[in-house]
Amino acid sequence: xxxxxxxxxxxxxxxxxxxxxxxxxxxxxxxxxxxxxxxxxxxxxxxxxxxxxxxxxxxxxxxxxxxxxxxxxxxxxxxxxxxxxxxxxxxxxxxxxxxxxxxxxxxxxxxxxxxxxxxxxxxxxxxxxxxxxxxxxxxxxxxxxxxxxxxxxxxxxxxxxxxxxxxxxxxxxxxxxxxxxxxxxxxxxxxxxxxxxxxxxxxxxxxxxxxxxxxxxxxxxxxxxxxxxxxxxxxxxxxxxxxxxxxxxxxxxxxxxxxxxxxxxxxxxxxxxxxxxxxxxxxxxxxxxxxxxxxxxxxxxxxxxxxxxxxxxxxxxxxxxxxxxxxxxxxxxxxxxxxxxxxxxxxxxxxxxxxxxxxxxxxxxxxxxxxxxxxxxxxxxxxxxxxxxxxxxxxxxxxxxxxxxxxxxxxxxx
Numbered sequence: 001x002x003x004x005x006x007x008x009x010x011x012x013x014x015x016x017x018x019x020x021x022x023x024x025x026x027x028x029x030x031x032x033x034x035x036x037x038x039x040x041x042x043x044x045x046x047x048x049x050x051x052x053x054x055x056x057x058x059x060x061x062x063x064x065x066x067x068x069x070x071x072x073x074x075x076x077x078x079x080x081x082x083x084x085x086x087x088x089x090x091x092x093x094x095x096x097x098x099x100x101x102x103x104x105x106x107x108x109x110x111x112x113x114x115x116x117x118x119x120x121x122x123x124x125x126x127x128x129x130x131x132x133x134x135x136x137x138x139x140x141x142x143x144x145x146x147x148x149x150x151x152x153x154x155x156x157x158x159x160x161x162x163x164x165x166x167x168x169x170x171x172x173x174x175x176x177x178x179x180x181x182x183x184x185x186x187x188x189x190x191x192x193x194x195x196x197x198x199x200x201x202x203x204x205x206x207x208x209x210x211x212x213x214x215x216x217x218x219x220x221x222x223x224x225x226x227x228x229x230x231x232x233x234x235x236x237x238x239x240x241x242x243x244x245x246x247x248x249x250x251x252x253x254x255x256x257x258x259x260x261x262x263x264x265x266x267x268x269x270x271x272x273x274x275x276x277x278x279x280x281x282x283x284x285x286x287x288x289x290x291x292x293x294x295x296x297x298x299x300x301x302x303x304x305x306x307x308x309x310x311x312x313x314x315x316x317x318x319x320x321x322x323x324x325x326x327x328x329x330x331x332x333x334x335x336x337x338x339x340x341x342x343x344x345x346x347x348x349x350x351x352x353x354x355x356x357x358x359x360x361x362x363x364x365x366x367x368x369x370x371x372x373x374x375x376x377x378x379x380x381x382x383x384x385x386x387x388x389x390x391x392x393x394x395x396x397x398x399x400x401x402x403x404x405x406x407x408x409x410x411x412x413x414x
Contacts, residue, residue: 002139005204009138010146012203013131014153016086016196020127021157023093023120023189028055028251028375029165032258033182037101038110048259049383052375054114058121059368065125066360067221073130073356074212074220077205078137081356082130085123087197092119094190097183128154129346129360136347137206137355144295147343148287155280155339158250161185162273165254169269212353220357224350231349232362234409238299238345239366241402242338245306247374248395249313249331250276255375256317256391260382263321275328279335286340295345300406302337306399309334314392370398 002010027034035051065085073081096116102109131150136143164185172181217223224232253272257263290298309330316327350358374394381390 002142006139009203010135010149012200013135014150016200017127017131017150018153018157018160019189019192019196020086020089020124021154022160023089023157023186023193025158025251026093026161026164026185026189027058027096027117027120028052029161029254030182030185031055031255033177034113036178037103037182038113040102048255049376049379052255052379054110054117056373056376057114058117058124059373061118061121062125062364062368063361065122066129066364067125067357068122069126069130070357070360071220073126073133073360074354076211077209078130078134078356079200079203079205082126082134083197083200083203085126085130086193086200089120089123089127090190090193090197092116092123093186093193097186097190125360125364129356129363132343132347133356133359134206136344137209137352142291143347144287144290144341144344145284146287147347148283148285148290148340151287151339151343152280152283155246155276155283155335159273159276159280162269162276164188166269166273210352212357220354221361224354224358224361228350228354228358230409230412232358234405235346235349235359235362236366237402237405238342239363240370241303241366241398242335242342243367244370244374244395244398245331245335245338247370248310248378248391249335250279252375252378252391253317255379260379260388261318268324271325271328275325275332278329279332279339282332282336283340286336287344290341290344295341295348296406296410298337298341299345300403302334302341303399303403303406305337306334307396307403310392310395310399311389314389318388 031048031051034054035047039047039050039054041047041050069081069085093116096113099112099116100109105112131154132147135146135150139146168177168181168184212220212223217226250272254269257268286298313327313330316324346359346363347355349362378391378394381394382388387393
């Protein structure tokens with residue numbers, strides 16, 4: 001059982017993370033509108049490609065946020081540092097909601113949008129590593145359960161994004177969305193982010209925190225690179241795999257169905273939201289068992305299941321849309337096996353005095369590569385090859401690379 005302070009840490013850290021993840025992800029869910037308003041071209045798929053390129057910029061900013069927030073988090077404490085991250089996210093999200101569009105401001109509009117995406121990425125780069133480090137150190141014997149709980153809320157932020165999108169589509173026309181309604185999710189996200197910042201300020205730092213002391217190494221990240229080199233490579237690859245699964249199996253779907261398949265399935269957004277909710281709950285369950293079962297074994301099974309199931313899932317999307325709920329549930333299971341387990345593996349990989357920096361670098365680099373580039377890679381692959389199953393091939397290749405890396409890790413650790 002968790003004590004009162006541990007429960008407070010868990011709830012407030014998770015709630016703030018949920019709001020921050022909603023703020024970061026709502027861009028992807030509204031990419032179809034943003035592409036028309038900020039990146040107009042003669043081709044819808046080209047506009048979408050440019051919009052997702054701007055989406056990727058946010059991911060590329062994340063490693064820098066991870067390094068900088070990690071530096072201060074390892075030297076001065078977890079709570080203060082990752083509390084600032086949510087304030088940065090709230091500000092940048094709110095500003096997106098009031099930006100002028102290309103029609104009224106020309107090239108200034110997409111430039112300002114990209115700057116806000118950089119700020120969002122920088123913020124998330126410090127938020128998530130800080131949250132999982134903070135909660136796991138508050139209850140080290142339940143680290144997988146604690147981090148699984150955090151990711152339950154983080155992913156719930158995506159579900160909230162899906163639900164908000166569904167409600168907007170339910171009550172407003174496409175023309176109304178393009179006029180002003182698209183701004184609402186960003187403005188609301190910014191406001192709730194300010195509230196979360198106020199609540200998080202009430203938390204206390206970890207009592208037995210061991211800060212980084214500047215002796216042999218000038219910076220925490222320098223020590224990570226010299227003393228945790230392989231662990232850094234290994235954790236970056238497993239995070240990349242988790243990011244690839246989540247983006248390919250959930251975040252890409254609205255654009256995939258709407259723009260690529262040109263399908264507008266009844267209740268799809270609601271079913272997709274339900275799938276994300278199932279995924280978030282399963283993260284807690286997987287985290288509970290990951291404290292009792294070898295975490296490497298769970299990851300091994302996840303890679304094997306993914307290599308097989310990815311083709312089944314996308315076969316349903318392209319050929320049998322009437323049973324797409326089955327594919328959504330299977331996707332939820334795969335992603336939960338990743339994100340109920342991988343965060344605790346990151347905690348295990350780094351010592352406390354450089355943990356925030358190590359996790360910040362590995363987690364954000366992994367998401368920058370496979371989280372940010374996956375939509376662009378998949379859409380470009382579909383466009384050039386004409387193969388609608390391209391996401392399945394990308395996902396299977398990612399799982400195979402992870403499996404090979406696990407075998408190498410086993411050899412190195414012997």
